[in-house]
Amino acid sequence: MNRKLNTRETILNEAIFIASKTGFEALTIGKLSKSVGMSKSGLFAHFNSKEQMQVDILKAVEKKFNDVVITPSLEAPRGEARIRVLAQNLIKWDDSGFMPGGCMLHTASIEFEDRPGPQRDFLVFHQRYWIDFIAKAASLAVEEGHFSDDLDTQLFAFEFHAILQSHHFSAHLLNDPQAESRAMKMVENLIMHSRK
Amino acid sequence: MNRKLNTRETILNEAIFIASKTGFEALTIGKLSKSVGMSKSGLFAHFNSKEQMQVDILKAVEKKFNDVVITPSLEAPRGEARIRVLAQNLIKWDDSGFMPGGCMLHTASIEFEDRPGPQRDFLVFHQRYWIDFIAKAASLAVEEGHFSDDLDTQLFAFEFHAILQSHHFSAHLLNDPQAESRAMKMVENLIMHSRK
DNA sequence: GTAATAATAGTACGAACGTTCGTTTTATCG
DNA sequence: CGATAAAACGAACGTTCGTACTATTATTAC
Numbered sequence: 001m002n003r004k005l006n007t008r009e010t011i012l013n014e015a016i017f018i019a020s021k022t023g024f025e026a027l028t029i030g031k032l033s034k035s036v037g038m039s040k041s042g043l044f045a046h047f048n049s050k051e052q053m054q055v056d057i058l059k060a061v062e063k064k065f066n067d068v069v070i071t072p073s074l075e076a077p078r079g080e081a082r083i084r085v086l087a088q089n090l091i092k093w094d095d096s097g098f099m100p101g102g103c104m105l106h107t108a109s110i111e112f113e114d115r116p117g118p119q120r121d122f123l124v125f126h127q128r129y130w131i132d133f134i135a136k137a138a139s140l141a142v143e144e145g146h147f148s149d150d151l152d153t154q155l156f157a158f159e160f161h162a163i164l165q166s167h168h169f170s171a172h173l174l175n176d177p178q179a180e181s182r183a184m185k186m187v188e189n190l191i192m193h194s195r196k
Numbered sequence: 197m198n199r200k201l202n203t204r205e206t207i208l209n210e211a212i213f214i215a216s217k218t219g220f221e222a223l224t225i226g227k228l229s230k231s232v233g234m235s236k237s238g239l240f241a242h243f244n245s246k247e248q249m250q251v252d253i254l255k256a257v258e259k260k261f262n263d264v265v266i267t268p269s270l271e272a273p274r275g276e277a278r279i280r281v282l283a284q285n286l287i288k289w290d291d292s293g294f295m296p297g298g299c300m301l302h303t304a305s306i307e308f309e310d311r312p313g314p315q316r317d318f319l320v321f322h323q324r325y326w327i328d329f330i331a332k333a334a335s336l337a338v339e340e341g342h343f344s345d346d347l348d349t350q351l352f353a354f355e356f357h358a359i360l361q362s363h364h365f366s367a368h369l370l371n372d373p374q375a376e377s378r379a380m381k382m383v384e385n386l387i388m389h390s391r392k
Numbered sequence: 393g394t395a396a397t398a399a400t401a402g403t404a405c406g407a408a409c410g411t412t413c414g415t416t417t418t419a420t421c422g
Numbered sequence: 423c424g425a426t427a428a429a430a431c432g433a434a435c436g437t438t439c440g441t442a443c444t445a446t447t448a449t450t451a452c
Contacts (some may be wrong), residue, residue, distance in 0.1 A: 021310045026221060029270040029410065039324060039414085042430035050410060086432085101310040110306045113296045113369040114217045118322060124369060158362055159385075163367065166358035182354060189355075193389060207421085225440065237441090238400040246440060 008046055012060040013098060019057065024108040029053070031087055044181055047116040054119050059093055061104050063185065068072030068093050070133065079144035080191055083160075090164050091180050094171060102172045125181055133158045138194070147196040204242055207232055208256040209294060215253065216297030220304040225249070231391055250315050257300050262291050266329065275340035276387055278333055279356075283383040286360050287376050290367060298368045302361065327353045334390070344392040355386055 014036050019027040029050060033043040041120040047053035069089045076085040094103045101107065105126060110123035141147040147156075163186045170179035210232050215223040225246060230237040243249035265285045272281040290299045297303065301322060310315040330353035337343040341350075360384045366375035 006252070023221065023311070024305050025219060027430070028408080039431050040306070040410090041432075046412070048411095057401065105311075107306050109369050111219055111364070113303075115219070120247050127365075127369060155378060155381060158366065159382060161365070162358040162362035165361040166354050169305070169323075169361065170354065173305050173323060182351060185351060186358070188356060189389070193385070224438080226438065235401045237402070237443095239401070240441070244441090 009040070011043060011046060012057055015053075015057045016061055016064075016099055016104060017125075020099040020104045020107070023082060024057075024104065026059075026110050045176065051118060055122055058105070058108060058122050058126075061099075064098070065093065065105065066098075068096065073137075077183075078137075079141040079146040083191060084187065086134070087160075087184065088164075091167060091183060093113070094164065094168055096122060102168050103164075104169055131161060134160050141194070145196070147194045151194050156190070156194060160187070163187055163190065199377075203232075203234070207239060210251075211253045212257055212260075212295055212300060216295040216303070218297075220250070220253075220300060220307050223253075223317075227229040247314060252317055254301070254304060254315065254318050254322075255269060256303060257295075260292075260294070261289065261301065264292065269333075274333075275337040279337060279387060280383065282330070282333060283380065285296045287363060288377060289358065290364055297358075298364050302364055327357060330356050337390070341392075343390045347390050350387070352390060356383070358387065359383055 011032070015027060015032055018032060018035060031043055032042050033040045038044060038191045047056060069086065075087060076082040092175040093099075093116055094106075105123065108119070108125060112123055130158045131154075135153040138147060138151065138156040138160075142149060142151055142153070163183055167179055167183035168185070170176040170182065176182075207228070211223060211228055212230065213230060226236050226238055229236045230240060243252060265282065267348070268279055269282045269285060272278040289295075290302075301319065305319045305323060309317055327350075331349040333348065334343060334349040334352040334356075338345060338347055338349070359379055362382070363375055363379035366372040366378065372378075
């Protein structure tokens with residue numbers, strides 16, 4: 001029982017590692033089982049379908065996302081400071097050791113954006129939650145008096161999110177060493193223009 | 197000879213249509229040949245490898261991109277106007293009838309960002325060209341006196357590009373009817389903050 | 393109109409896919 | 423210890439993958 005949990009975690013971690021590099025849909029049960037060092041059927045038994053495996057992988061990624069990005073940000077003071085911490089955590093997140101290909105929630109979202117199913121459902125749900133979380137952080141900054149009272153917090157959320165998509169693009173496709181500094185500059189611009 | 201060119205074009209158009217929905221890597225020679233209505237081997241003979249087929253598809257998409265986005269924008273007057281036209285063309289582009297899943301250069305970039313090969317090489321080349329093109333349009337706006345003299349045109353290019361990634365995200369994953377209006381609002385914000 | 397050539401079809405290949413099966417190993421518990 | 427159940431295994435299923443051959447059509451040239 002404990003053993004099952006351990007191997008399950010090993011499988012999911014390895015899956016995240018590989019899928020972030022080779023792509024989410026390209027991750028195959030056969031390849032994954034070889035990387036983990038177990039049989040295809042043994043691994044398969046943990047999920048009973050590839051679809052379920054993919055959903056479970058996404059859930060595991062989201063858990064890490066909460067641990068790395070969301071939760072720590074709540075310790076920062078509300079307002080501008082928390083926005084900055086969020087940005088910094090996200091850049092770290094997109095360059096995590098356990099996810100060398102960058103944020104899988106992003107790449108998987110692209111891969112499944114036009115393919116109906118539980119994978120897509122999960123991703124839409126997560127991304128909506130995430131946009132709302134940013135908007136909430138922005139509205140807290142309004143409450144704190146850091147940002148303008150008539151700030152469109154939804155628009156802010158999408159602009160903030162856009163910066164990180166751009167960072168992913170710079171860091172992982174272009175291999176641009178300036179990716180991080182440019183992203184932070186964009187964040188500072190956004191913050192500046194959101195002030196009263 | 198003419199026949200070959202015609203079927204080739206038919207194949208590429210169908211490939212773009214399908215791949216934009218199901219994903220670039222998921223497009224298979226067998227499925228494509230069925231959609232086109234010809235044999236697998238007959239279709240295969242046009243490219244002699246899947247890798248070459250993928251590169252040719254990307255080149256065909258880039259050609260359309262030039263026709264739909266780049267070239268028409270050059271007819272608009274330099275400066276702010278051209279930037280706006282670019283933005284509008286891009287939103288149309290990301291919702292073209294021949295590419296129902298949205299910009300394939302974007303989705304393919306994500307799928308190949310960590311997979312070396314000629315597909316990735318092509319995409320990197322294209323995206324660098326595209327970023328430079330935007331930066332150039334911004335510097336023309338500086339010359340025209342629309343934008344501030346000390347505008348960071350490279351940064352502008354990435355911010356502009358980020359807006360369209362965000363639009364793709366809103367339109368194709370979230371199915372948000374406000375995708376277009378929000379994107380244009382972002383563009384207007386960017387233009388406003390770039391003025392002297 | 394027949395020969396030459398280009399384009400498409402047909403068939404077959406080994407490999408990998410996701411999945412199912414029966415069996416064997418490993419752990420848990422009375 | 424032996425009984426029970428969980429977990430991993432190896433082999434095989436039918437299907438599809440990309441690719442390699444050969445055969446058959448269409449088109450063009452003389």
